[in-house]
Amino acid sequence: MNWVSMLALxxxxxxxxxxxxxxxxxxxxxxxxxGIVNVGLEGIMVMGAFSSVIFNLTFADTFGAATPWLAALVAGVVGVVFSCIHAVATINFRADHIISGTVINLLAPALSVFLVKAIYAKGQTDNIAQNFGYFTFPGLAKIPVLGPIFFKDTSLMAYIAIVVALIAYWVMFKTKFGLRLRSVGENPQAADTLGINVYRYRYAGVLLSGFLGGIGGAIFAQSIAGNFSVGTIVGQGYISMAAMIFGKWNPIGAMGAALFFGFAQSLSIIGAQLPGISSIPSVYLQVAPYILTIVVLVLFLGKAVAPKADGTNYIKSK
Amino acid sequence: MLKVSQRTRQILVPLISILAGFLIGAIVMLIFSYSPLQAYGSMIKGSLGTMASIGETLRQAxxxxxxxxxFSIANSAGFFNIGLSGQALAGWVGSVWVALAFPNLPTFILLPLAIIVGAAAGALMGAIPGFLRAFFGTSEVIVTIMLNYVMLYSSTYLMQNVMPKSFRVSQDATKTITFHASLHVNWLSNMFGGSRVHFGLFLALIALVVVWLIMKKTTLGFEIRSVGLNPYGSEYAGMSSKKTIIMSMVLSGTLAGLGGVMEGLGTYQNFFIQTASLSIGFDGMAVSLLGSGGSLGILLSALLFSVLKIGGLGMQTGAGVPFEIVNIVIASIIFFVAIDYVIGLLFKQKKANKAIPETPVAVETAEVKQDEQEGGRL
Incomplete structure (x- = not known):
């Protein structure tokens, strides 16, 4: 294997x-x-993965190659619906954010596996027929060296994710919506005084996380797992949360951290094909992403500052 | 609207949460045209119908x-320990390892030794997030979850690559431990129809009392509760909140490790490959939240969830309902416990009500109790 194809891999x-x-x-x-801590991202990803696989299995014949993309959207909607539980509990019902998020994480695998058993009468779905597959950028792939590494047989969805991260940054820091969203997370009382509807913006934040988390689960299921079982999503939601903290609650930073964790996760899969890494016992590569998450948090959290009102319930005075 | 005292309210909220949880389970079953009555019926029969099933329920508890x-000790110190399953797994592996390494030591040495090593393994796993939180301010929620996965993969590796080959029967499981290290006692199993209930049950009951004593009657317990209520105030009063956080996590990990020891030396008598985090971890958390951290509450809710878990197996065979409905019910119960504020709106508290004049003393005690409850919850 020459170094270009190794880098490409x-x-x-x-x-x-x-x-x-x-x-x-x-x-x-x-x-x-x-201002809403969402430990439930893991559970939302589970629901996203589950619903996308069900959609994919059911409609693969109807929609053909467009199926995974539609399934990801469906998963986003399911994620929104599921995140409503967290939103209602934390925003209206004053629940502790971590307990409510944990409920999401307990409920999602139970509900999804129950549904799989109820629909297919077995604990695991069949493999999907249509997945995201690989994409070659026309033209760009012809560039020498860079082309084969970045633009040939690669993941189109990854490039979309990077674009979405840029859009998210713009929304959060350059628009009225973003300013108001940040204000209810920093100081809800002050925001309320200025006439901003705190509850509405907090709902928007949680439901957006449900939408994006659902899509995240759908992408994992349709590009990596290939089917759905209770073991499909194992910690990716928590790692995403760590990526967000590592990225200092900034969309671009979160994207960078997610790329880093993605690299760590991929090592245990492709490591066997790489000289030098293939001699390391697989357990080290398996636990590496989780250990790295801890190390990164220990080293960088001190410098990162969460939104001030993150994790607190806002109780509007009458 | 019902008017109730503070104490009644503390009992009513969990009860309503339990009922609501079962109701959600019933609704889900109805949607998929299973019969809830038949399901819950076979659940009761499967968990309490025979002496053997009662034994299994006690074993699960x-x-x-x-x-x-x-969970409740860490929670009292304001520490959310989601790493229970990793700590329990460490205890399980540790105790079985010792039991297999010295199979012929006499029981009175080997059994305590295996239990202590298991507890220490759990304590070590608990100390890591405690230490990181105390000295680096790292969120224990993420660290403990990450350690669950680290322990999950490491346990398989330890068994397959580090344990001597003579300890294993296959790549997937170790040998059975000898009776010198076993918590199994014949008279108890025979009493409950040959079920796997073991001596650990009594250890658990002792632990309930000991933890209650530690939390209510010792300086350490006072400091843990105090740091949980107000870390800054406690620091000001001369307590070391760092030390207390680490100590609470060591205790928490010890107890979780003992939970794993019960599986290793009691229920299964060996260690085998785990493909997912131990369910006793998250279930233990649910038990503690429902029991609002108190010893009596924990005992009762542990029994309830064991009825659900053991009965759920009977439900799957008896009524054909997937076992997962049990976890849906448990998650729903915790959801309703978490939104106790809303459930509390269903009934009024007997205080500060002009229609019923109350003495100031009564109002004061009610408020103190509320403080206690908040400290115990989170």
């Missing part, structure tokens, strides 16, 4: 594994910038 | 009591 594997993390971490930034 | 106690 690393880059494309990193992109494939990062994409679900990028979407979900972006969702996390919207929720937490609005 | 044993590790849950330990993990729930572990």
């Amino acid at each position: 690393i880059v494309s594997a990193t992109l494939v594994y990062s994409t679900p993390l990028i979407f979900t971490a972006l969702g996390g930034t919207f929720s937490e910038r609005g | 044993t590790p849950l009591i330990f993990t729930a106690l572990g």
